[in-house]
Amino acid sequence: MSEAPRGREVPITVTYLEMTQRPAGPFPPLPVNAPVSLMRAVQPTPRYFLYLYDTAGEGHHWTDRHADAEEQLRAFVQDEAVSVFSLIWDGWPGGILTLDHREAGVCDRSYLGLGAPLRGRGLGPWLLGEAIRMGWDHDGVEKMTVNTCTLDHPKALGMYQRAGFAPMRRVETTQRLSGDA
Numbered sequence: 001m002s003e004a005p006r007g008r009e010v011p012i013t014v015t016y017l018e019m020t021q022r023p024a025g026p027f028p029p030l031p032v033n034a035p036v037s038l039m040r041a042v043q044p045t046p047r048y049f050l051y052l053y054d055t056a057g058e059g060h061h062w063t064d065r066h067a068d069a070e071e072q073l074r075a076f077v078q079d080e081a082v083s084v085f086s087l088i089w090d091g092w093p094g095g096i097l098t099l100d101h102r103e104a105g106v107c108d109r110s111y112l113g114l115g116a117p118l119r120g121r122g123l124g125p126w127l128l129g130e131a132i133r134m135g136w137d138h139d140g141v142e143k144m145t146v147n148t149c150t151l152d153h154p155k156a157l158g159m160y161q162r163a164g165f166a167p168m169r170r171v172e173t174t175q176r177l178s179g180d181a
Helices: 046-057 070-077 123-137 156-163
Strands: 009-019 036-041 082-089 092-100 106-114 143-149 166-176
Touching: 009 156, 036 123, 046 070, 046 082, 046 092, 046 106, 070 082, 082 123, 092 123, 106 123, 123 143, 123 156, 143 156
Parallel strands: 106 143
Antiparallel strands: 009 143, 009 166, 036 082, 082 092, 092 106
């Protein structure tokens, strides 16, 4: 990610991708001796979701969910068709994976990320592989979708494409950078 002055509008490119067939595999393995587990949060609170969201979004200007009213965020994270997973590293929550099945036939991999201390350990491809496996395991899924932007991790777009997601469209827009990112 390139550093940009905070508090001003910056241009970004959002890439929307989809996968229309379950990949044959194999999925990337968990790095050897990684003290990691993936736990589904049942009825997570908005505060817990935002903790995971902020942990993964640190340094990448993830701010959109902070604009949601608490009840709007609660409705999203506690919807039965939305699954929020915590990546637990050596006992502490260090990442997020969210699968959204609210649209019939679609699994949107809405959030996936690792906290700064876990980046560069080979966990990203494994976590994405788990997202793909779980997304396609859900009954009735005909395609998976994801989007990423130029403020996300610089390897995100390539990782999605290597996993089998194909770009469907790109949108040029701007985003106001917060002073917190």
